[in-house]
Amino acid sequence: MTTPTKPKRRTRSEVAAAKQEKEEREALKPARKSRPTIRDVSRLADVSRMTVSRVLSDPRAVSPDTAERVHRAILDLGYVPDRTAGSLASRRTGFIGLMLPTLTNANFSSVAHGMTEVLREANFHLLIGYTDYDIVEEETQIRSMLARRPEALALTGAVHTRAASTMLLRADIPIVEVADLQPGSVHHSVGFSNYQVGRMAAQYLLKRGLRRIGAVGGECDAKIADYRGEERIRGFEDELKIAGISSDLVIRQGHIPVSYSHGAEAIATLLGRYPAVEGVFAVSDLAAVGVILECQRRKISVPDQLSVIGFGDFEIASEIVPKLTTIHVDFYELGRRTGRLLLDTLSGRRTGGREIVDVGLSLVERESVALRLDDSRS
Amino acid sequence: MTTPTKPKRRTRSEVAAAKQEKEEREALKPARKSRPTIRDVSRLADVSRMTVSRVLSDPRAVSPDTAERVHRAILDLGYVPDRTAGSLASRRTGFIGLMLPTLTNANFSSVAHGMTEVLREANFHLLIGYTDYDIVEEETQIRSMLARRPEALALTGAVHTRAASTMLLRADIPIVEVADLQPGSVHHSVGFSNYQVGRMAAQYLLKRGLRRIGAVGGECDAKIADYRGEERIRGFEDELKIAGISSDLVIRQGHIPVSYSHGAEAIATLLGRYPAVEGVFAVSDLAAVGVILECQRRKISVPDQLSVIGFGDFEIASEIVPKLTTIHVDFYELGRRTGRLLLDTLSGRRTGGREIVDVGLSLVERESVALRLDDSRS
DNA sequence: GTGAAAGCGCTAACAC
DNA sequence: GTGTTAGCGCTTTCAC
Numbered sequence: 121m122t123t124p125t126k127p128k129r130r131t132r133s134e135v136a137a138a139k140q141e142k143e144e145r146e147a148l149k150p151a152r153k154s155r156p157t158i159r160d161v162s163r164l165a166d167v168s169r170m171t172v173s174r175v176l177s178d179p180r181a182v183s184p185d186t187a188e189r190v191h192r193a194i195l196d197l198g199y200v201p202d203r204t205a206g207s208l209a210s211r212r213t214g215f216i217g218l219m220l221p222t223l224t225n226a227n228f229s230s231v232a233h234g235m236t237e238v239l240r241e242a243n244f245h246l247l248i249g250y251t252d253y254d255i256v257e258e259e260t261q262i263r264s265m266l267a268r269r270p271e272a273l274a275l276t277g278a279v280h281t282r283a284a285s286t287m288l289l290r291a292d293i294p295i296v297e298v299a300d301l302q303p304g305s306v307h308h309s310v311g312f313s314n315y316q317v318g319r320m321a322a323q324y325l326l327k328r329g330l331r332r333i334g335a336v337g338g339e340c341d342a343k344i345a346d347y348r349g350e351e352r353i354r355g356f357e358d359e360l361k362i363a364g365i366s367s368d369l370v371i372r373q374g375h376i377p378v379s380y381s382h383g384a385e386a387i388a389t390l391l392g393r394y395p396a397v398e399g400v401f402a403v404s405d406l407a408a409v410g411v412i413l414e415c416q417r418r419k420i421s422v423p424d425q426l427s428v429i430g431f432g433d434f435e436i437a438s439e440i441v442p443k444l445t446t447i448h449v450d451f452y453e454l455g456r457r458t459g460r461l462l463l464d465t466l467s468g469r470r471t472g473g474r475e476i477v478d479v480g481l482s483l484v485e486r487e488s489v490a491l492r493l494d495d496s497r498s
Numbered sequence: 499m500t501t502p503t504k505p506k507r508r509t510r511s512e513v514a515a516a517k518q519e520k521e522e523r524e525a526l527k528p529a530r531k532s533r534p535t536i537r538d539v540s541r542l543a544d545v546s547r548m549t550v551s552r553v554l555s556d557p558r559a560v561s562p563d564t565a566e567r568v569h570r571a572i573l574d575l576g577y578v579p580d581r582t583a584g585s586l587a588s589r590r591t592g593f594i595g596l597m598l599p600t601l602t603n604a605n606f607s608s609v610a611h612g613m614t615e616v617l618r619e620a621n622f623h624l625l626i627g628y629t630d631y632d633i634v635e636e637e638t639q640i641r642s643m644l645a646r647r648p649e650a651l652a653l654t655g656a657v658h659t660r661a662a663s664t665m666l667l668r669a670d671i672p673i674v675e676v677a678d679l680q681p682g683s684v685h686h687s688v689g690f691s692n693y694q695v696g697r698m699a700a701q702y703l704l705k706r707g708l709r710r711i712g713a714v715g716g717e718c719d720a721k722i723a724d725y726r727g728e729e730r731i732r733g734f735e736d737e738l739k740i741a742g743i744s745s746d747l748v749i750r751q752g753h754i755p756v757s758y759s760h761g762a763e764a765i766a767t768l769l770g771r772y773p774a775v776e777g778v779f780a781v782s783d784l785a786a787v788g789v790i791l792e793c794q795r796r797k798i799s800v801p802d803q804l805s806v807i808g809f810g811d812f813e814i815a816s817e818i819v820p821k822l823t824t825i826h827v828d829f830y831e832l833g834r835r836t837g838r839l840l841l842d843t844l845s846g847r848r849t850g851g852r853e854i855v856d857v858g859l860s861l862v863e864r865e866s867v868a869l870r871l872d873d874s875r876s
Numbered sequence: 877g878t879g880a881a882a883g884c885g886c887t888a889a890c891a892c
Numbered sequence: 893g894t895g896t897t898a899g900c901g902c903t904t905t906c907a908c
Contacts, residue, residue: 155670157885168895173887183893198668203645204585205885208900213582223611229602236601236628245646248626250614267581268623290576292533380817409817416819436814439758439787441794535901546879551903561877583901586884 156197164193176201207269216462217247217270219261221277221346222377227432227451228276231298234455235274242463244271253344253376259284266291272462278302278309279347294465298458299451300348301478308465310458310477314348317447317481318355321401321429324445324483326363329492330399330427333360334369336386336411337403338376346376349403352431356401369394378403383410387426391418398426399489405430405437405446412440412488423490433484442487454479534575542571554579585647594840595625595648597639599655599724600755605810605829606654609676612833613652620841622649631722631754637662644669650840656680656687657725672843676836677829678726679856686843688836688855692726695825695859696733699779699807702823702861704741707870708777708805711738712747714764714789715781716754724754727781730809734779747772756781761788765804769796776804777867783808783815783824790818790866801868811862820865832857 162169167186174181175190182190193199207213216239220228236246249265251258259281265273266287272294279302280288288295288307296308318335325333337353338346350372357367371390374382383402387410390397402408408430415422422428422442430437433448457477464470540547545564552559553568560568571577585591594617598606614624627643629636637659643651644665650672657680658666666673666685674686696713703711715731716724728750735745749768752760761780765788768775780786786808793800800806800820808815811826835855842848 155668159885169885170887170896171894174894177887181893186893198665200641200644200665200669202647202885204582204591204647205900206887207582208586208902209885209887211887211900223614224604224607226602226604229607233601233628243642245625245642247623250611263578264621264623266578269580269582287576287578290533291578380813384817409814413817413819435758436787439762439791441791537901547902548879548904549877552878555903559877564877580901583884584903586886587901587903589884589903 156199158199158201160197161190161193161199164197165189213269213271214244215247215268215270216244216459217249217262217265217268217273219258219265219273219275220248220250221253223248223250225377226434227449228299230451231276231455231458234452234457235459236455238456238459238463244463253346255279255281255284255345256343259287262287271466272296274298274458274462275307276300277347278305278307294462296458296461296475299454300351301476306474308461308475308477310454310461310479312449312454312479312481313355314351315355315358317431318352318357318401319359320355320447320481320483321352321431322356322359322363324429325399325401325427325489326359326365328399328427328489330490331365332369332394332396333365333399333401333427334367334371334390334394334397335401335403336383336390336407337370337372338374338378338382339372341375344375346378346403349376349378352401352403369397369400379406380410380413383407384414385410387411387414391420398492400426400428402428402430405432405434405444408444408446408488409434409436409440412442412444423488427489429489437484438486445486445489446484448482448484450479534577536577536579538575539568539571539577542575543567591647591649592622593625593646593648594622594837595627595640595643595646595651597636597643597651597653598626598628599631601626601628603755604812605827606677608829609654609833609836612830612835613837614833616834616837616841622841631724633657633659633662633723634721637665640665649844650674652676652836652840653685654678655725656683656685672840674836674839674853677832678729679854684852686839686853686855688832688839688857690827690832690857690859691733692729693733693736695809696730696735696779697737698733698825698859698861699730699809700734700737700741702807703777703779703805703867704737704743706777706805706867708868709743710747710772710775711743711777711779711805712745712749712768712772712775713779713781714761714768714785715748715750716752716756716760717750719753722753724756724781727754727756730779730781747775747778757784758788758791761785762792763788765789765792769798776870778804778806780806780808783810783812783822786822786824786866787812787814787818790820790822801866805867807867815862816864823864823867824862826860826862828857 158169158172161172172190175187179187218232239246247268247270249261251261262284274296276298277300278297296310297305299311301309301311301313335353335356337349340350357370360367373386402411408428411428412422415426420426430444430446433446437444437446536547536550539550550568553565557565596610617624625646625648627639629639640662652674654676655678656675674688675683677689679687679689679691713731713734715727718728735748738745751764780789786806789806790800793804798804808822808824811824815822815824
């Protein structure tokens with residue numbers, strides 16, 4: 121029972137001696153069959169663990185000879201440093217969180233793509249979560265993400281539960297709200313104004329001489345809501361109001377994520393109620409394409425009989441027949457800007473208050489909106 | 499200089515005494531302004547740190563009263579456990595890596611979605627990387643992912659660099675190759691046979707009485723290659739060979755990711771070379787939709803003049819006019835199966851050798867393939 | 877049911 | 893340029 125290799129309970133006086141032995145034990149510790157650690161490398165290269173650490177993090181601080189030996193040992197052993205341990209010691213995890221509404225939307229994917237491109241160079245990893253457009257789920261996700269100690273967080277949108285907001289504040293890390301520019305927020309923002317998207321769409325349809333115009337977007341219910349889509353609709357309605365046009369043709373129907381079939385169904389409803397509708401704004405290109413396709417099935421000519429304008433400039437927009445006129449946002453660039461803002465903030469290159477980056481909007485005129493010359497307005 | 503609070507160098511004899519003081523110092527340690535730790539919770543709840551840990555990981559091991567006090571303390575402090583530290587101590591990171599070719603493909607996103615759904619319940623997090631279809635980049639990504647000590651890895655496809663394969667073996671964790679069933683692999687597989695996809699497409703076109711048929715896919719160059727797409731093309735060609743039909747109409751053009759415009763350009767090439775082509779298989783629905791759209795522009799009727807069959811059953815497939823006949827794979831389910839396989843393996847519920855899960859293929863007959871009744875074959 | 881001791885594999889800080 | 897010390901915030905293990 122009293123195996124000498126197995127340390128037993130020791131009296132106080134033995135502690136110092138034990139300490140003496142530490143080095144010796146360390147040297148004897150068998151090259152276990154498990155993954156090699158920094159210690160294995162240090163022994164093989166005959167240097168201290170710190171030197172190995174330095175070779176990896178700041179090679180210039182080590183003499184070329186030593187570095188060479190260490191590198192060889194690393195290769196020999198197939199050593200892969202453990203960033204979990206490194207994170208704990210340095211208190212820098214190298215994680216940045218990104219919370220998306222859904223994984224399966226090309227534009228949000230582009231944000232993730234853009235961020236990753238920027239973060240990669242700085243050796244940061246993106247931790248991706250998604251909420252299915254549910255802010256209660258977002259709260260859960262934020263909590264479990266914070267347990268990974270991300271150094272910064274990017275969230276889609278500016279609407280959160282109270283508890284989530286509290287956690288975010290307490291986390292005391294840079295936070296940026298992405299894809300939505302809300303004046304009230306306390307965090308950084310990189311995005312564009314969804315409200316402005318709606319206004320721009322309405323302005324364009326009006327400018328083209330269209331008057332009987334409407335919009336299609338998703339419903340909002342208690343929990344699951346597309347705040348950004350609703351903002352776009354709101355902007356659209358406000359612009360109509362200014363022009364003295366009724367917003368009866370604006371319909372909210374179906375649930376997010378808004379997609380092709382959603383657009384097809386919504387235009388069917390709209391056409392049923394207001395057969396005379398001559399122009400429609402869809403809160404997403406996917407819905408807009410659904411509208412065009414439904415028109416194709418019904419032999420309604422776009423844009424001759426019905427004009428369509430979308431949002432997002434998804435890839436399909438420039439391919440569909442007729443090509444879709446839409447409002448473009450560079451989501452990939454948005455992701456890059458977000459990544460850079462966060463990196464700059466973390467490195468202290470950027471200091472001070474709330475940063476607001478507007479990546480802007482651009483109208484891409486293609487073929488899906490008619491020009492009513494018979495109309496008298498500009 | 500000799501600030502009493504700052505511990506100085508100590509003689510051996512002082513060490514024991516210092517140890518004595520440890521507890522006292524700990525008790526005195528100021529409630530620093532930083533994030534609360536398990537120690538802060540334990541002090542507030544007047545229990546040991548271990549008890550707090552148990553409340554979080556195995557509540558039944560703690561008396562209800564104690565648990566209650568601990569929970570209150572957690573809430574009071576807004577304590578969020580640090581999984582970085584937990585991972586190091588328990589040697590379980592709760593990470594599972596997923597390597598995708600690209601972030602911006604709906605079907606791969608579905609895999610990530612499916613996996614996440616399954617992993618969430620087990621409190622695992624997905625670590626997502628992407629390679630841009632480049633196996634050298636994959637190697638880099640795998641290396642940096644392994645530094646996070648994922649407990650398992652899911653890779654898209656079975657083609658890796660030698661160095662990558664070595665690392666994977668050494669990592670000594672469960673690995674599953676996803677979306678590609680390659681007989682030669684040493685790892686688990688969850689997927690389908692891309693080769694079979696191509697054969698199925700050819701068989702279907704032939705069965706419908708089409709003879710002058712071809713395919714459109716991407717080129718392969720030294721590094722960046724769509725192995726899966728190429729497999730599908732290969733299957734297609736082999737089936738043609740069996741039927742005694744030339745595969746001259748099979749063209750590989752352009753680079754991945756294959757998308758709408760790729761299909762449009764490829765069909766333009768094909769039509770230029772072989773105006774009499776009557777049927778085409780596109781390695782991806784996106785390319786197939788591009789073909790349909792290009793035909794629309796050229797006033798070529800689909801399927802009357804040209805039949806089109808795709809792969810992937812992307813959302814647009816069932817919306818486009820005419821609706822696209824395609825080969826469906828349930829990528830979401832594929833992700834779920836992958837997640838479950840990995841979880842089962844990790845929990846020891848599953849043991850033994852290489853597991854191969856074929857999620858299967860199904861042909862979705864819609865409107866884009868003609869039926870040539872004038873042909874004599876079945 | 878609860879606690880004390882001993883790390884997990886690294887790095888910050890400082891010594892030489 | 894290199895090494896030593898002392899943790900990072902948890903969990904494992906074992907004692908009671």
